[in-house]
Amino acid sequence: MGKGKIYMLPTPIGDTPVWDVLPQYNRTVIDRLEYFIVENTRSARRFLSRAGIQRPIDSLRFAELNEHSTPEAVAELLTPVLAGTDAGVISEAGLPGVADPGADLAALAHLRGVEVVPLVGPSSILLALMASGLNGQSFAFNGYLPVKQPERGRAIRHFEKRAQTERQSQIFIETPYRNLKLFEDFLKECNGNTLLTVAADILQPDQLIRTAQIRDWKAKTPDIHKRPAIFILGV
Structure with missing residues (x-):
């Protein structure tokens, strides 16, 4: 099996309804992901609930990536992706990887030959x-x-x-x-x-x-x- 991909998933700013600011294409990507690397699990679960994803949230796998994550912890987050699993990266608000610890994961993904896919959203x-x-x-x-x-x-x-x-x-x-x-x-x-x-x-x-x-x-x-x-x- 080949390597998975990293999808950088934007979130709304504030309480703006999800699909008022995100394109519908993002929904098709989110709906098929099972592994999410997030800044905060509680906030990410709330976002996915507001987005109305098709699969039960309790069936999804969440791993946290924040300002306290060590390089070793970041590398461990990438392990499932290297084994073929696609992952979605979710920030607290706006764009992951921009003024956000998701940049560390993206940098390591490039070093390991993993494709990083940015999706459209508000900054x-x-x-x-x-x-x-x-x-x-x-x-x-x-x-x-x-x-x-x-x-x-x-x-x-x-x-x-x-x-x-x-x-x-x-x-x-x-x-x-x-x-x-x-x-x-x-x-x-x-x-x-x-x-x-x-x-x-x-x-x-x-x-x-x-x-x-x-x-x-x-x-x-x-x-x-x-x-x-x-x-x-x-x-």
Whole structure:
């Protein structure tokens, strides 16, 4: 028997109905898989239940892959695939492998000659960029900024300079309960004419997506406390 394939299975962002944002082709793939490598088993089971898969969820096999997984554990997850079993990789939200530990499995799959198949789904990073009005030709996703000063201040000024000199949009994420502190640090560290996009709860009924100069943001703090958010610096 030949090797199986790794299918990167997107999930909705927030509580958006599954088949409002995912193409029907994804359903045909999900329905025939029996082995799922997931960031969190409980969340993955909930997603599959909402998706209305045809087979009983209790008959499926789940294995967890998260930020604490060791290289040895990642290799073990791939063992059934090397023996011929297809696997679906499921993140907590959005795209597996993008700001997600699924990238470690995909990297190992390539080393072992296993085909990795990405399926279509929402990315909060690209959705925020799409709606921002900032440069979508040249951009960089930088993940999390340092939490503590003075490292955070230096990092913000560094990325602001890149945005200004290279006209490259600089994209960041933050833990939701620290959103307001990061927002305040952008206002403190950046020039008044620098553009900042704040995008929260994307695709939800109460989504917020706004781009404005730093000086204009100082007049009103957005309601982003404990809301999943994306921040983008640009010019």
